[in-house]
Amino acid sequence: MIVVLCGPGGVGKGTVAAEVVRRVPMLELSRSWTTRAIRPGESPDAYTFVTRERFVAAVEAGFFLEWEEFGGQLYGTPRPEGGVGSVLLEIDARGATTVRRLEPSSLIIGLEPPSLEVLRDRMARRGDGEHHIERRLAIASEEMVLARTVADHIVVNGDLANTVEEVVGLIEAWMVARSRG
Numbered sequence: 001m002i003v004v005l006c007g008p009g010g011v012g013k014g015t016v017a018a019e020v021v022r023r024v025p026m027l028e029l030s031r032s033w034t035t036r037a038i039r040p041g042e043s044p045d046a047y048t049f050v051t052r053e054r055f056v057a058a059v060e061a062g063f064f065l066e067w068e069e070f071g072g073q074l075y076g077t078p079r080p081e082g083g084v085g086s087v088l089l090e091i092d093a094r095g096a097t098t099v100r101r102l103e104p105s106s107l108i109i110g111l112e113p114p115s116l117e118v119l120r121d122r123m124a125r126r127g128d129g130e131h132h133i134e135r136r137l138a139i140a141s142e143e144m145v146l147a148r149t150v151a152d153h154i155v156v157n158g159d160l161a162n163t164v165e166e167v168v169g170l171i172e173a174w175m176v177a178r179s180r181g
């Protein structure tokens, strides 16, 4: 069973996901793979950082549920192992549409920033370069339109504690509904 948090870069997917898995014991965070370099100050656990050669070999071995190229770098979601619980994926809206196609019963939650100004501010505070920020902002609105078409729910990530509360509530309700068949 797959739960997806999707949304534009810098909206807070990683931050919210980390809190949500602490609160929902049956949920395991799936770590994405990337060929991009680790950012200064970024946790080495944020992604599985690999070389392009290793990534391509994993693609050829059928290791990924979905993968894509963004800004010249590769990003991929490993196929979930068949455990008892559910996995939480934090991916972009394009990845979410792939998950919806492959696993239609997945729960997909779209995260949106309170405004594009707030989104810019969060990326700047995180230390992202101006070029990176402009590139992300240029596609953010388009990504949110796509997210709205694929998501079961949209949550605005304003106050972090409220967002986590809301997302946990949606996931728990979904888990209860599924267990009742």
Ligand SMILES: Nc1ncnc2c1ncn2[C@@H]1O[C@H](COP(=O)(O)OP(=O)(O)OP(=O)(O)O)[C@@H](O)[C@H]1O
Pocket: 007, 008, 009, 010, 011, 012, 013, 014, 015, 016, 090, 122, 123, 125, 126, 157, 158, 159, 160, 161, 163
């Ligand atoms: N609700 C919030 N209020 C204030 N700051 C937040 C909130 N959520 C996340 N942030 C901050 O915004 C920045 C971006 O968050 P995060 O790295 O989780 O985004 P992301 O969507 O995972 O980004 P990417 O897709 O680029 O990896 C971080 O510095 C984080 O601390």
